[in-house]
Amino acid sequence: MKKSLTPSLLLDEQLCFALYAASRRMTAAYRPLLDALDLTYPQYIVMLVLWEQDGVTVRELGERLQLDSGTLTPLLKRLEQAGLLGRHRRLSDEREVEITLTDAGHTLRERAEDVPRCLAEKLCMSADSFTRLRDQLKTLATQLAASTDQESK
Amino acid sequence: MKKSLTPSLLLDEQLCFALYAASRRMTAAYRPLLDALDLTYPQYIVMLVLWEQDGVTVRELGERLQLDSGTLTPLLKRLEQAGLLGRHRRLSDEREVEITLTDAGHTLRERAEDVPRCLAEKLCMSADSFTRLRDQLKTLATQLAASTDQESK
DNA sequence: GAAAATTATATTGCGCACAATTAAATTTGA
DNA sequence: TCAAATTTAATTGTGCGCAATATAATTTTC
Numbered sequence: 001m002k003k004s005l006t007p008s009l010l011l012d013e014q015l016c017f018a019l020y021a022a023s024r025r026m027t028a029a030y031r032p033l034l035d036a037l038d039l040t041y042p043q044y045i046v047m048l049v050l051w052e053q054d055g056v057t058v059r060e061l062g063e064r065l066q067l068d069s070g071t072l073t074p075l076l077k078r079l080e081q082a083g084l085l086g087r088h089r090r091l092s093d094e095r096e097v098e099i100t101l102t103d104a105g106h107t108l109r110e111r112a113e114d115v116p117r118c119l120a121e122k123l124c125m126s127a128d129s130f131t132r133l134r135d136q137l138k139t140l141a142t143q144l145a146a147s148t149d150q151e152s153k
Numbered sequence: 154m155k156k157s158l159t160p161s162l163l164l165d166e167q168l169c170f171a172l173y174a175a176s177r178r179m180t181a182a183y184r185p186l187l188d189a190l191d192l193t194y195p196q197y198i199v200m201l202v203l204w205e206q207d208g209v210t211v212r213e214l215g216e217r218l219q220l221d222s223g224t225l226t227p228l229l230k231r232l233e234q235a236g237l238l239g240r241h242r243r244l245s246d247e248r249e250v251e252i253t254l255t256d257a258g259h260t261l262r263e264r265a266e267d268v269p270r271c272l273a274e275k276l277c278m279s280a281d282s283f284t285r286l287r288d289q290l291k292t293l294a295t296q297l298a299a300s301t302d303q304e305s306k
Numbered sequence: 307g308a309a310a311a312t313t314a315t316a317t318t319g320c321g322c323a324c325a326a327t328t329a330a331a332t333t334t335g336a
Numbered sequence: 337t338c339a340a341a342t343t344t345a346a347t348t349g350t351g352c353g354c355a356a357t358a359t360a361a362t363t364t365t366c
Contacts, residue, residue: 007269009262011201011217015283016179016272018290020198021219023176024353025297026169031354042322045173048164059344064164066174069345071323078321095331095344109162116160119169122300123293130168133289137171140276140286144178147275177323184324195352212314222315224353231351248314248361312363318356326348333342 029122033115037108043079044112046072050085050101051109057096084108182275186268190261196232197265199225203238203254204262210249237261 011017027041034044049056049064056064058072065072076099079085084105090096123130164170180194187197202209202217209217211225218225229252232238237258243249276283 007273009201009204009265009269011198011205013287014198014201014269015276015287015290016183016194017198017201018287018294019172019176019179020194022290022294022297023172024219025294025301026172028354029297029301030169040321041169041173045164045167045170048162048167048170051162052164057344058346066177067322068324070325070347071321073346075322089345093332093344097345112162116162116167120160122297123168124296124300125293129289133286133293134166134168134171136282136286136289137168137175140278141171141175141178143277144175144182144275147277148178148182181324193351210314211316220352221354223317223355224351226316228352242315246314246362250315308366310363310365312361314361315359317358320355321353323350323352325350328347329345331342331344334340336337336339 029119030115033118037111037115038082042067042071042075044115046075046079047084047105047108047112050099050105051112054101055098057090057098059096061099079105182272183268186271190264190268191235195220195224195228197268199228199232200237200258200261200265203252203258204265207254208251210243210251212249214252232258 030041062068062072080087086100087097090098183194215225233240239253240250243251
């Protein structure tokens, strides 16, 4: 059967809605696991970055996660309040705020080690489909970023 | 090369982050198109449902979009304020609130007709990849919903 | 037919996202 | 050198998402 040439307004045909719904489902699937660590999903991905590379600035964190300071500043303050990290102006350039993990922040990593495996079990997906889907989504995001940037030519 | 058997905490290997980032990019790609219609992305998908089926209840809308009344009630009030729809208790069962499009709400559909095509152009994706990715995401969402529901056994 | 359970929506509160603005530090360049 | 431009965070305001609770209507059950 020939694919319709005129994209429709039907909800079930939209890629955007499939993406939006799947993303919220994914966050919901993480919730019980992250509740045990007292983290929200956005806080978790911030911690993922910090566990990889401690001492990054808010700007670097924002570039990595594609989030701006309006989102990150209050989120980081909550993680600071929770005792997981510290926020300090850099001496070399006082416009920058460097984020450093506390001992508690480093320790939490061990308790998080099981999260990816627990989630993988919920997916019921082969390692291949997992990788393929992930990479398709990365490509899509890159493509959308490119055409959105181009707009503000 | 053998796929690692122990899922890592590396950000770039996470399916969840690829999904989360792609979903936000997608919403960002819609933004300039929807700004012209004075709609946000969540408001747009509500309108998609209503253009398909007018006179649904908040509950039916919530089931379709997987959103609860805490999200929908204020969103619907904003669309009512904008003159696109009306909210009325059903006479048959006064617990239910029925959403009906106004003339302006129906008319907006015509101006929205071009949105899917405009967005499709930003994707640079074959109709096949589009459909395949969309259906993979639907499957993923279904699987996650199933295993999340099961948790509250 | 009245109490108990269920259903549907609304409300409240918190935590993102993101646009727009502000403020402060640094860099650039005439 | 010093004023203008740029860079970096923080702040403000709006609109989701979603959990928890409240309220009101309906259905069930005895």
